[in-house]
């Protein structure tokens with residue numbers, strides 16, 4: 360029997376959201392009997408003729424529809440772009456209509472995480488923008504409960520809707536300890552629920 364996995368898929372241009380994905384995977388892998396699968400979301404092109412390379416130049420492999428279809432839980436990460444998910448993330452989600460019709464994601468746990476460069480620039484809104492389509496899929500939305508003390512102590516990212524990182528500059532991807540702990544807590548929670556819901 361294959362080990363169940365939580366798919367952590369993200370888009371990241373400057374590394375912050377990718378960094379969060381790694382901490383979230385740590386939380387998943389702490390649970391046991393379930394593993395983290397990290398996949399990046401490819402960028403999209405402004406010219407429809409351009410074909411992306413099949414393999415990314417660096418980092419995690421590109422996500423495929425099969426990764427999404429067979430996961431036991433899903434965590435999607437996006438930088439905050441104008442208070443919403445980045446276009447490549449929406450583009451990926453818009454390719455999941457076959458999974459919506461077959462109900463393959465229904466009753467599976469889900470969450471989202473984001474990196475944003477200003478404190479009030481849309482952390483929560485970005486996470487909520489990802490929540491909407493995943494609710495259409497019938498997924499069971501999981502936030503971050505306040506029993507995680509880092510939600511109170513954080514002076515940067517971290518929301519009850521999902522993990523976030525405050526990247527003070529575009530290239531700043533170092534998470535604070537509170538942000539790291541919240542990422543881990545989110546991964547662990549989704550993994551635990553995935554095992555309960557199976």
Ligand SMILES: Cc1cc2nc3c(=O)[nH]c(=O)nc-3n(C[C@H](O)[C@H](O)[C@H](O)COP(=O)(O)O)c2cc1C
Pocket residue numbers: 370371372373374375376377437438439440441442443474475476477478479480481526528529532
């Ligand atoms: C097109 C664009 C729009 C952005 N919009 C926002 C925004 O609305 N709020 C915000 O706080 N940061 C915004 N940012 C900053 C990014 O969210 C931030 O740099 C993020 O940490 C990048 O994540 P990455 O390192 O994973 O690429 C924007 C950046 C770009 C390029």
